[in-house]
Amino acid sequence: MPAIILLSFALALLGAPATAAGKRPNILFIFSDDHAEAAISAYGSHLAKVAPTPHLDRIAREGAIFHNSFCANSICGPSRACILTGKHSHANGFLDNNNSRFDGTQTTFPQLVQDAGYQTALIGKWHLKSNPTGFDHWEILPGQGAYYNPDFLQMGGGKKRFEGYCTDIITDKAIAWLEGGRDKSKPFVLMCQHKAPHRAWSPAPRHLTLFDDIEMPEPASLFDDYGGGRSKTLKEHAMGIAGHMYWGHDMKFHGSKSQFPEHFLSGIANMSYPRMNEAQKRQWDAAYGPKNEKLIAALESGELKGDDVTRWKYQRYIKDYLRCIRAVDENVGRVLDYLDDSGLAGDTIVIYSSDQGFYLGEHGWYDKRWMFEESLAMPFLIRWPGVVPAGAQSQTLIQNIDYAPTFLDIAGAEVPAAMHGRSLVPAFKNPAAPPEDWREAIYYSYFGERTHSVARHDGVRTDRHKLIFFPTTDEWNLFDLEKDPGEMRSVHAEPEYAGTLADMKVLYTRQRATFGVSSATVPQPRLGEGWWKKRHAEKVKAAKAGGYELLFLGDSITHSWENGGKEVFAKYYAPRKTLNLGFSGDRTEHVLWRLLNGELPPEVDPKVAVLMIGTNNTGHSMQEAGETASGIRAILDLLRDRRPEMQVLLLGVFPRGVGPDDPKRKRNGEINAIAETFADGDKIHYLDISGAFLADDRTLPKAVMPDALHPNPRGYAIWAAAMEDKLAEFGGWEKVAPPAGD
Numbered sequence: 001m002p003a004i005i006l007l008s009f010a011l012a013l014l015g016a017p018a019t020a021a022g023k024r025p026n027i028l029f030i031f032s033d034d035h036a037e038a039a040i041s042a043y044g045s046h047l048a049k050v051a052p053t054p055h056l057d058r059i060a061r062e063g064a065i066f067h068n069s070f071c072a073n074s075i076c077g078p079s080r081a082c083i084l085t086g087k088h089s090h091a092n093g094f095l096d097n098n099n100s101r102f103d104g105t106q107t108t109f110p111q112l113v114q115d116a117g118y119q120t121a122l123i124g125k126w127h128l129k130s131n132p133t134g135f136d137h138w139e140i141l142p143g144q145g146a147y148y149n150p151d152f153l154q155m156g157g158g159k160k161r162f163e164g165y166c167t168d169i170i171t172d173k174a175i176a177w178l179e180g181g182r183d184k185s186k187p188f189v190l191m192c193q194h195k196a197p198h199r200a201w202s203p204a205p206r207h208l209t210l211f212d213d214i215e216m217p218e219p220a221s222l223f224d225d226y227g228g229g230r231s232k233t234l235k236e237h238a239m240g241i242a243g244h245m246y247w248g249h250d251m252k253f254h255g256s257k258s259q260f261p262e263h264f265l266s267g268i269a270n271m272s273y274p275r276m277n278e279a280q281k282r283q284w285d286a287a288y289g290p291k292n293e294k295l296i297a298a299l300e301s302g303e304l305k306g307d308d309v310t311r312w313k314y315q316r317y318i319k320d321y322l323r324c325i326r327a328v329d330e331n332v333g334r335v336l337d338y339l340d341d342s343g344l345a346g347d348t349i350v351i352y353s354s355d356q357g358f359y360l361g362e363h364g365w366y367d368k369r370w371m372f373e374e375s376l377a378m379p380f381l382i383r384w385p386g387v388v389p390a391g392a393q394s395q396t397l398i399q400n401i402d403y404a405p406t407f408l409d410i411a412g413a414e415v416p417a418a419m420h421g422r423s424l425v426p427a428f429k430n431p432a433a434p435p436e437d438w439r440e441a442i443y444y445s446y447f448g449e450r451t452h453s454v455a456r457h458d459g460v461r462t463d464r465h466k467l468i469f470f471p472t473t474d475e476w477n478l479f480d481l482e483k484d485p486g487e488m489r490s491v492h493a494e495p496e497y498a499g500t501l502a503d504m505k506v507l508y509t510r511q512r513a514t515f516g517v518s519s520a521t522v523p524q525p526r527l528g529e530g531w532w533k534k535r536h537a538e539k540v541k542a543a544k545a546g547g548y549e550l551l552f553l554g555d556s557i558t559h560s561w562e563n564g565g566k567e568v569f570a571k572y573y574a575p576r577k578t579l580n581l582g583f584s585g586d587r588t589e590h591v592l593w594r595l596l597n598g599e600l601p602p603e604v605d606p607k608v609a610v611l612m613i614g615t616n617n618t619g620h621s622m623q624e625a626g627e628t629a630s631g632i633r634a635i636l637d638l639l640r641d642r643r644p645e646m647q648v649l650l651l652g653v654f655p656r657g658v659g660p661d662d663p664k665r666k667r668n669g670e671i672n673a674i675a676e677t678f679a680d681g682d683k684i685h686y687l688d689i690s691g692a693f694l695a696d697d698r699t700l701p702k703a704v705m706p707d708a709l710h711p712n713p714r715g716y717a718i719w720a721a722a723m724e725d726k727l728a729e730f731g732g733w734e735k736v737a738p739p740a741g742d
């Protein structure tokens with residue numbers, strides 16, 4: 001065999017996807033916000049001809065376009081968190097934009113590629129509330145950011161305002177970093193993340209009158225009636241072009257008070273306008289003023305009415321949206337030119353994607369969130385010279401949870417087993433067919449939030465069918481995407497789909513099991529309960545003060561180390577500097593939420609954690625033992641990820657109920673039988689101290705647990721003594737002797 005073939009064979013075995021032997025490629029990840037596939041001409045939609053995107057199309061032409069690319073949770077923050085962590089939302093903790101804050105201490109791909117020798121930078125929209133971690137350089141928009149004369153948060157603290165249009169400025173900054181901001185001896189990952197074309201769709205001055213002379217084609221379902229057996233929650237949406245467009249904010253009239261309240265909502269003014277300089281304001285007014293006056297006259301005269309008002313709103317919306325995209329496309333062109341001119345193009349992978357899709361009037365909507373195709377789909381274009389065949393079209397099912405493993409694979413770094421996604425490198429090398437052993441379906445979950453009134457739902461999508469479950473109304477919807485690509489009819493109740501429905505439900509259950517999705521694993525706060533919220537705030541503050549060697553995690557039984565267990569605690573644990581994170585009434589999902597939301601900051605780096613949780617999962621709903629155990633598993637996974645060196649003492653759930661046949665006692669025993677298997681012989685240790693509490697006939701004596709659930713002071717003394725050997729060993733502490741006479 002010639003040496004050259006042997007060499008390439010060896011490289012293939014190593015899985016090194018470098019463009020040239022020994023050299024790892026750069027990754028330029030260009031990412032926009034709310035860019036629907038239908039607004040990229042390479043995807044070929046009704047808008048492709050009237051609003052072409054030649055520079056984006058160039059990436060597809062010189063590389064590949066993925067037609068079955070999806071997000072895991074169709075909103076801004078959650079999609080970004082999925083990308084960074086390679087995990088579904090319930091596991092990375094960023095469930096929604098209202099209540100979540102990204103825990104940047106968890107494992108993310110930027111940290112890992114940085115460790116692998118890459119330079120990392122992020123410029124533009126971030127929207128995860130906490131500051132970025134794992135980047136050599138970042139400069140981000142605060143929150144949603146502004147289209148005109150935007151502020152950027154600076155790495156060293158504070159923010160700076162820059163004159164100009166956001167999409168142009170982000171590109172300027174990205175090119176400046178490529179040119180002079182990085183260590184050129186290292187490969188790089190640059191995430192260039194645009195605000196555009198996010199609501200409220202404010203175009204650049206140069207594009208304000210683009211498309212003025214044409215009528216945009218309407219989607220077929222602009223006047224959807226939400227029938228066809230689809231979930232009754234569809235009608236409850238607050239994201240309709242007909243009913244939910246704001247006079248000032250969305251439609252670009254001056255003031256926040258609607259002149260026609262029957263057609264336009266009042267309350268939010270155009271937020272771009274006050275940020276503009278005088279010249280920008282003049283251009284803006286020159287573009288919108290005459291068109292706005294014409295609309296007002298037509299409404300006043302009655303010339304425009306009924307559905308035609310909705311059509312007008314659609315035109316205003318879609319043109320502004322596409323104008324914003326024009327600037328994105330031009331700026332993609334600028335970056336591609338820079339790569340050519342600088343000689344970087346040959347060694348640089350270029351990916352274009354967006355955090356989710358968007359409704360461009362389909363189903364009468366703007367916005368995203370639903371698991372329907374338009375917002376589930378994420379555009380995905382990739383150019384990788386020498387690896388991705390030019391002009392390739394792929395139908396492989398890919399998802400944003402795959403990006404992190406992909407980038408790690410490209411960087412030659414190990415992909416953590418806890419990541420849910422898979423490397424797409426094999427799919428890039430041969431886009432024409434799915435890689436061997438590829439997924440049958442993608443899993444999606446939207447957790448519901450106040451904004452836009454979209455009900456919680458989750459589901460699975462194969463290459464042909466989509467199954468959605470709406471838990472608030474207990475409804476299933478099934479779509480045949482081949483026969484009904486517009487998803488106008490749910491066939492879940494149709495006899496000829498009974499087999500498909502059954503198969504899809506099996507897939508749904510299997511996917512949820514694979515990713516550990518259950519009510520016990522989806523992080524959940526109890527912020528509606530004042531005492532809980534207050535205790536959480538106090539514990540976050542205490543945690544930030546740091547200096548703890550021992551961590552207690554659990555529910556009321558742990559909480560009461562501060563009450564019934566106080567004296568025992570003072571003797572055993574106060575000297576060890578212990579942080580008690582027990583919260584009365586908590587279940588596994590609450591512990592997860594707390595750990596993801598400030599109770600485990602970098603300042604808390606204990607030697608040992610003691611975890612005892614689950615009895616409320618049993619007590620509140622007699623949850624299946626396997627489900628509760630999956631919640632315990634999720635907490636252990638989180639602790640392993642954040643504190644790989646910490647010893648974890650997992651206690652079997654304490655016995656409850658007076659007699660051994662108490663159903664809740666039995667259920668806790670079933671949980672323990674599973675939890676015992678979580679010990680890993682390294683850092684996770686399982687200990688069941690039930691025997692120390694129980695009488696010889698296995699009844700639970702009132703003398704230690706008067707309510708057959710919570711220990712009294714004597715019970716706490718028994719608890720402390722029973723785990724002292726292990727605890728002292730793991731923490732390297734001197735053993736505390738039990739009180740004389742016990």
Ligand code: CA
Pocket residue numbers: 033034075076355356
């Ligand atoms: Ca978005």
